[in-house]
Amino acid sequence: MIEVKALSKKYGDRFAIKDIHFTVDRGELVGFLGPNGAGKTTTMKIITGFMAPSSGSVQVGGYDVFENPMEVKTQIGYLPETPPVYMDMRVKDYLKYVAELRHVEKSNLTQYIGEALEKTDLASVENRLIENLSKGFRQRVGIAQALVSKPDILILDEPTVGLDPNQVAQFRKLIKDLKGHHTIILSTHILSEVQASCEKVVIVNEGRIVAQDNIKNLSQKAKAHSQLKVRTLKPIENLESFLSDIEDVLSWDGVGSQWSLSLKPEVSDGEIAAISNALSSAGNGLLEFQVQKAQLEEIFLDLTKSKSNEVNS
Amino acid sequence: MKTIFCIFKKELRSIIGSPFYYVIGLLFATFLSINYIRSLAQFQTMSMQGAGLNIHSGLFIPHLNSIYLIFLVVIPLLTMRLFAEEKRNHTFDLLLTAPITSSQIVIGKFLASWLSVLILLAIGLLYPLMTASVASFDWGPMWGSYLGMFWLAGVNVSIGMFASTLTASSVVCAFLGFLLILALMLLGSGAGQMADPFWSSLLDQLSLVTHLQSFFQGLFEIKGFVFMISCILLFSFMAIRMVESSRWR
Ligand SMILES: Nc1ncnc2c1ncn2[C@@H]1O[C@H](COP(=O)(O)OP(=O)(O)OP(=O)(O)O)[C@@H](O)[C@H]1O
Ligand SMILES: [Mg+2]
Numbered sequence: 302m303i304e305v306k307a308l309s310k311k312y313g314d315r316f317a318i319k320d321i322h323f324t325v326d327r328g329e330l331v332g333f334l335g336p337n338g339a340g341k342t343t344t345m346k347i348i349t350g351f352m353a354p355s356s357g358s359v360q361v362g363g364y365d366v367f368e369n370p371m372e373v374k375t376q377i378g379y380l381p382e383t384p385p386v387y388m389d390m391r392v393k394d395y396l397k398y399v400a401e402l403r404h405v406e407k408s409n410l411t412q413y414i415g416e417a418l419e420k421t422d423l424a425s426v427e428n429r430l431i432e433n434l435s436k437g438f439r440q441r442v443g444i445a446q447a448l449v450s451k452p453d454i455l456i457l458d459e460p461t462v463g464l465d466p467n468q469v470a471q472f473r474k475l476i477k478d479l480k481g482h483h484t485i486i487l488s489t490h491i492l493s494e495v496q497a498s499c500e501k502v503v504i505v506n507e508g509r510i511v512a513q514d515n516i517k518n519l520s521q522k523a524k525a526h527s528q529l530k531v532r533t534l535k536p537i538e539n540l541e542s543f544l545s546d547i548e549d550v551l552s553w554d555g556v557g558s559q560w561s562l563s564l565k566p567e568v569s570d571g572e573i574a575a576i577s578n579a580l581s582s583a584g585n586g587l588l589e590f591q592v593q594k595a596q597l598e599e600i601f602l603d604l605t606k607s608k609s610n611e612v613n614s
Numbered sequence: 615m616k617t618i619f620c621i622f623k624k625e626l627r628s629i630i631g632s633p634f635y636y637v638i639g640l641l642f643a644t645f646l647s648i649n650y651i652r653s654l655a656q657f658q659t660m661s662m663q664g665a666g667l668n669i670h671s672g673l674f675i676p677h678l679n680s681i682y683l684i685f686l687v688v689i690p691l692l693t694m695r696l697f698a699e700e701k702r703n704h705t706f707d708l709l710l711t712a713p714i715t716s717s718q719i720v721i722g723k724f725l726a727s728w729l730s731v732l733i734l735l736a737i738g739l740l741y742p743l744m745t746a747s748v749a750s751f752d753w754g755p756m757w758g759s760y761l762g763m764f765w766l767a768g769v770n771v772s773i774g775m776f777a778s779t780l781t782a783s784s785v786v787c788a789f790l791g792f793l794l795i796l797a798l799m800l801l802g803s804g805a806g807q808m809a810d811p812f813w814s815s816l817l818d819q820l821s822l823v824t825h826l827q828s829f830f831q832g833l834f835e836i837k838g839f840v841f842m843i844s845c846i847l848l849f850s851f852m853a854i855r856m857v858e859s860s861r862w863r
Contacts, residue, residue: 346707349711350710350711350861351707351710351711351861352861352862353861353862370713371713371715374711374712374713375713377711379707379711381704381707381708381711382704383704383707384704385703385704385705385706385707385708386703386705387628387703387705388703389628389631389632390628398620398624399708399712401616401617401620402617402620402621402708402709402712402713402714403712403713404617404713446708
């Protein structure tokens, strides 16, 4: 459905994004994840035809964004970083304007606007001036605006910024409902957001893609950072002696009776059992023994950190 | 067409619905009233001295000149927000990612601002209309003059709109618009100073004032229309180019 090929964008002589490749299939929900300044907004602006790339191409539903902009734009609903609202308009009039700009049939206008208002929980403020709405409400008007023409594709740039926890939950529910009916790309720098709603994730850093996979595979790779937390009744004096003959422990850290051990990626359950045996037979009174598979969070931090170190060095 | 009308409606509502428009309208009417009363008094004394002035050149031409002058200020103020505001509020994103063309955006905005200026011009027409109830005169030159003002408003609006595409700051846009309109106004005044007859007549033909004056005299000259319409097309075209080019930065 969306095919991004070798996309680069230069501001002056600095690359904002460089050689971005990815594809999104129909009905897929993709999280576009990266720290501040990674190039998420830039990429989205290019996909929506707001801005031209320095090189590379974007195909949406078989059309090239720059050769057939009209065909592409009718398929896309876009929420920019800052909600594109007119302060001097009322919520409902604004949505009507956007719907008309997006060529919604006159006979469908009322229904589409009603549905957008309902999905974003805005019906109570439909006659208020946008100027008088709070930031979170304006953000919701922005989301409603992207939905109002019922486009096949939704491109949402940090959709939950400024929303309260209730609304974030509601937004996630909304995304779940939309999943399957729409193809969605959603950018964020908050990992839990991707975990909560996306099945596929593209991680960008410093303008390049550093990982792209579905959430399951990435979580599996998280084994690389598995941690073992140990708590004993009596302090362990010579942890090294227990662990010296177990090769899969990379490093350990802690004092007295609380320790945390880093394990090798390919550590097997048998090895973990060996550690637990060694600890319990030492007679210190094993109280806790917990294997923590690293969260996506750590992969994310790792991917984005190591990359920037590389760039700096 | 539908899209242009949609943009036109929205722009018109946002111009005419803003308090700013009423402030401008009020200033416009006040300025015209003061000037009208002054020229009325002048016209009275002059005709009592038996100068034999006709009412068109004695009363209405000064009135039209004051409209012409105040447009120089009012139009850039009305058009400054057209694009500058969209850029500043990030609503430009909405327009540029909607399935509409840059020309549709520009034409819609242009027509809405033109109409908002024409409403002011209609206020200006009230003065001769009121005068008509107490004096009779030849309406020919009057309609000619207002036709000229109609096109002049269009030209100035297209210039102001073009200026508004240049930066994201409304104030700077208004000032640029003012300078551009002033420049076009002054272009013809150089005509007299040119020794070379070729340059002199060229500048004369490029002068807004020359064409406006022939409208004021009630002459409906084709070249007057052609000049005005070309100006509107030129500046609208440049505005479209500017909107397009914002995609390439
Ligand atoms: N108009 C511009 N002129 C110059 N550089 C720009 C411009 N817009 C963005 N950049 C640069 O491009 C890079 C990518 O910016 P972008 O806005 O795409 O990041 P982002 O991933 O959306 O970040 P955030 O999470 O902060 O929104 C940044 O380094 C930024 O400084
Ligand atoms: Mg961003």
